Amino acid sequence: MQALAQSLARFLAPISRISLWIAASGLIVMTVMVAWQVFARKVLNDSPSWTEPGALLLMSWFILLGGAVGVRDGEHMGFEIGLHYAPAPLRFAMKLTTHVLIVLFGLYMTVYGWQLTEKTWGAKMAGISIPQGMDYLPLVVGGVLIALFAFENLVNQLARGADTVVNAPGAPASAAVE
Amino acid sequence: MELWILFGSFTVLLLIGMPVAFCLGISSLSTVLYMGLPPVIVFQQINSGMNAFSMMAIPFFIFAGDLMIRGGIAERLINFAASMVGHVRGGLGQVNVVTCTLFGGISGSAVADASAVGGIMIPQMKARGYDADYAVNVTANAAIIALLIPPSHNMIIYSLSAGGNLSIADLFTAGIVPGLMLCGALMIAAYVVAVRRGYPAGVFPGMPTVLRTLAIATPGILLIGIIFGGIRSGWFTATESSCIALIYSLLVAAFVYRELGWRDFLEATQGAVRTTAMVLLVIGAAGAFGWLMAFLQVPQTTVAAMKTVSDDPYTVLLMINAILLVLGTFMDMAPMIIICTPIFLPVVTAFGVDPIHFGVILILNAGIGLNTPPVGSVQFVACAVGKISIGESMKTIWPFYGASVAVLLLVTYVPAFSLWLPSVFK
Numbered sequence: 008m009q010a011l012a013q014s015l016a017r018f019l020a021p022i023s024r025i026s027l028w029i030a031a032s033g034l035i036v037m038t039v040m041v042a043w044q045v046f047a048r049k050v051l052n053d054s055p056s057w058t059e060p061g062a063l064l065l066m067s068w069f070i071l072l073g074g075a076v077g078v079r080d081g082e083h084m085g086f087e088i089g090l091h092y093a094p095a096p097l098r099f100a101m102k103l104t105t106h107v108l109i110v111l112f113g114l115y116m117t118v119y120g121w122q123l124t125e126k127t128w129g130a131k132m133a134g135i136s137i138p139q140g141m142d143y144l145p146l147v148v149g150g151v152l153i154a155l156f157a158f159e160n161l162v163n164q165l166a167r168g169a170d171t172v173v174n175a176p177g178a179p180a181s182a183a184v185e
Numbered sequence: 186m187e188l189w190i191l192f193g194s195f196t197v198l199l200l201i202g203m204p205v206a207f208c209l210g211i212s213s214l215s216t217v218l219y220m221g222l223p224p225v226i227v228f229q230q231i232n233s234g235m236n237a238f239s240m241m242a243i244p245f246f247i248f249a250g251d252l253m254i255r256g257g258i259a260e261r262l263i264n265f266a267a268s269m270v271g272h273v274r275g276g277l278g279q280v281n282v283v284t285c286t287l288f289g290g291i292s293g294s295a296v297a298d299a300s301a302v303g304g305i306m307i308p309q310m311k312a313r314g315y316d317a318d319y320a321v322n323v324t325a326n327a328a329i330i331a332l333l334i335p336p337s338h339n340m341i342i343y344s345l346s347a348g349g350n351l352s353i354a355d356l357f358t359a360g361i362v363p364g365l366m367l368c369g370a371l372m373i374a375a376y377v378v379a380v381r382r383g384y385p386a387g388v389f390p391g392m393p394t395v396l397r398t399l400a401i402a403t404p405g406i407l408l409i410g411i412i413f414g415g416i417r418s419g420w421f422t423a424t425e426s427s428c429i430a431l432i433y434s435l436l437v438a439a440f441v442y443r444e445l446g447w448r449d450f451l452e453a454t455q456g457a458v459r460t461t462a463m464v465l466l467v468i469g470a471a472g473a474f475g476w477l478m479a480f481l482q483v484p485q486t487t488v489a490a491m492k493t494v495s496d497d498p499y500t501v502l503l504m505i506n507a508i509l510l511v512l513g514t515f516m517d518m519a520p521m522i523i524i525c526t527p528i529f530l531p532v533v534t535a536f537g538v539d540p541i542h543f544g545v546i547l548i549l550n551a552g553i554g555l556n557t558p559p560v561g562s563v564q565f566v567a568c569a570v571g572k573i574s575i576g577e578s579m580k581t582i583w584p585f586y587g588a589s590v591a592v593l594l595l596v597t598y599v600p601a602f603s604l605w606l607p608s609v610f611k
Contacts, residue, residue: 030462031454034244041241041428045421063236069244070235070469073462074206083204083463084517088559090202101201108203112211119228142236146228 008166015159023079026152030072033065040065056134064135064142071149078109079156099164106161113154120146187481191216191474205520206463209470213477227473234472237349238424240465243338245427248457249434250292255453256438256445258405259301262287265395265402272389275379277310278319279372282327286368289331290409291430293338295518295555298328299563303570315384317571318581323375325567325578326585329552330371332518333364333545336412336430341423342519343544345468346475346526351540353423354416358607359541363549363596370588378584404437417610464519471523484531491532498536502597505529506550513554517562521551538600545596545603553589556582 044058077083090098120143128140195212199205214227253259266284273279284302292298303324310320332339335357344351399406412430415421421429438445478484495501509529512521525547533543555563558575568578596602 027455027458030458034248034454034458037241038245038248038428038431041245041425042432045425045429049420059238062241063238066241066465067232067235069458070462070465073458074466077459077463077466078204080459082459083206084467084520085202085204085208086199086515086560087202088515089200104201105198105203105207108198108211109207112207112214115214115224116210116228116231119225120232122225123229123232143228143232146232 008162012159012162012166015162019079019155019159022152023076023156026072027076030069030076033069033072037062037065037069060132060135064132064137067142067145068148071145072152075149075152075156078153079159081160099168102164103161106157106164109157110154110161113150113152113157116150116153117147118150120144120150187216187220188483190219191477191481195474204463205517206466206470209467209474209524213470213473216477226476230473230476231469232472234475235465235469237345239341239349239353239422240345240468242336242341242353242424242427243465244457244461245424245431246293246336246338247297247461248453249427249431250294250297251453251456252431252434252438252445252450253291253405254297254301255449256434257442258291258408258434258437259288260305261398261402261442262291262405263302263305265398265406268390268395268398271387273376274386275315275376275382275384276387277306277313277315278323278375278379278384281306281310281320281323282330282368282371282375285324285327286330286334286364287406287409289328289334289337289364291336291405291412291434293331293334293336295328295331295552295563296566298331299324299566300570302328303567307567307571311571313385316382317573318577319378319382319384321567321571321573321578322582322585323371324570325556325564326374326582326589327368327371328563328567329549329555329589330364330367332548332552333360333367335360335416336423336427337548338427339518339522339548339551340544342464342468342522343526343547346471346523347530347540347544351544354419354610355541355607356544357413357416357423358610359545359603360548362602362606363545363592366595366602367549367589367592370592371585374584374588378581404441408433408437467520467523471527474524475527478527483528487528488532488535492535498533498538499598501536502533502538502546505533506546506593506597509547509550510553513551514557515560516551516554517560518551518555521554522547539604541607542600542603546593549589549593549596553586553593556586556589 040058040062044055048054090101093101123143124140124147128138130139132139191212194215195208198208198211210231214224217224217227263284266287267280270276270279270283281302285298288298288302307320307324311317337360340356340360341353344353344356408430412426415426416423491501530540530543534540555561564575564578568575
């Protein structure tokens with residue numbers, strides 16, 4: 008189990024880093040697009056039709072890639088007091104259940120995201136000349152990554168056993184939105 | 186039965202520590218599977234839940250706020266506030282409240298407020314003989330003002346959770362008077378406690394200093410005007426104004442104050458992804474959950490249930506306030522808004538409460554919840570900065586709770602505090 012955990016980490020750490028950087032670049036390109044939209048409308052008197060659907064498409068990638076990385080790094084908002092006060096064996100079971108269910112959910116997301124992509128590939132998006140199916144592709148890639156990262160968490164949990172310490176309830180990274 | 190599966194699985198998953206986004210997604214998926222509907226619906230709804238243009242304002246505002254902290258905009262606002270009210274008895278407490286209000290006017294995040302303002306003010310207050318618990322409690326409570334003063338991305342989350350039809354400009358405007366009321370109430374509470382504890386008064390630095398610090402802080406203050414004026418006049422949408430705020434703070438931090446390096450910028454970008462992608466995923470997943478709630482007629486059922494309890498809107502609002510305060514003690518703000526809005530908004534509108542008014546009530550409630558253990562992220566941050574325990578903060582936080590709850594009740598029962606200002610602009 009330890010060996011599997013290590014090789015998974017070697018394989019997934021760069022993928023997670025790349026995903027994070029793609030998401031971050033997406034955020035910057037989104038900013039540029041929306042800024043261009045304002046500039047074009049106010050200064051050039053010409054509202055571009057592609058900026059809004061383009062930025063929305065990037066946002067889907069941003070959310071799903073960033074969200075997947077959050078699964079790996081354990082940064083999602085949740086209710087951690089139960090974990091904190093549960094006895095070690097129960098906590099172990101709670102953690103395992105969580106990881107297994109997220110793997111399954113990621114797989115469902117991949118399969119049905121792919122179905123949606125295929126079905127809508129023929130049509131064009133409004134305002135921008137790319138296949139509508141592109142809109143669902145982030146679900147497919149995000150689903151795969153979520154399943155992979157949750158699987159890694161599961162393996163790590165099994166490798167560490169039941170006596171891992173859970174952080175005290177505090178401020179997760181996403182607390183900054185509050 | 187479907188409802189039991191939806192809410193039952195959601196609650197169980199939440200209790201075992203599953204992240205909220207996945208609680209929403211998995212409970213929706215299980216319900217759809219049980220009902221024999223095609224599972225693809227869940228993912229279609231999640232996808233459309235992530236497809237609102239106004240959602241983009243959330244990462245932009247968060248990103249901009251982080252750049253303002255790293256780029257020295259926050260610090261200059263503090264200097265300006267200090268020159269104005271630093272001479273009042275217990276002056277640094279007053280400075281703290283005013284700065285949180287000003288900074289809230291550019292960042293919109295209570296946690297950013299607590300860490301940015303607290304990070305500078307709390308050590309200073311301690312060095313000048315103020316007790317740590319006082320410094321922490323003033324900061325933590327004043328940070329909540331940021332949620333009410335525009336730009337508040339939590340108002341955007343509320344507008345999205347309400348179906349995206351509520352005017353963000355109206356919501357932003359509605360928060361101003363309650364935000365200023367909270368500022369006033371906390372200044373009074375801070376003053377009373379300061380007098381009791383015998384904190385010293387500072388020396389008024391003189392008008393020239395006030396004007397000089399104002400001039401230096403002007404780029405930050407100007408931003409408040411750009412954001413609010415731009416959205417209110419209809420020049421930009423909320424998303425566009427958040428994008429302008431982002432570019433503006435980047436330019437000010439990098440070229441006017443010259444405090445933002447390339448490394449800071451990259452860190453801020455990564456930070457924005459890490460903090461906001463999670464929240465947006467919750468909003469997306471709530472798309473599926475909300476669709477099911479509507480499909481299963483949860484709002485209608487809740488309205489009917491509430492009507493059997495009471496016919497009086499004031500009683501219903503009091504009950505909802507109590508429920509929200511309790512939920513707020515252990516729920517994070519964004520998930521709370523996202524989950525509670527589709528349940529309670531139909532109820533209060535059935536009793537004649539304006540959705541804009543309810544938005545202010547909900548956000549103030551959730552905001553107070555950020556300062557209550559066991560899950561109080563603002564209190565947590567402020568205590569960490571002040572190096573005291575949550576328990577120590579709790580012993581003396583009561584005057585500040587009192588001020589906040591008084592404002593909450595006033596805002597709840599006098600709709601004009603929220604609705605008057607938006608009506609002026611119509």
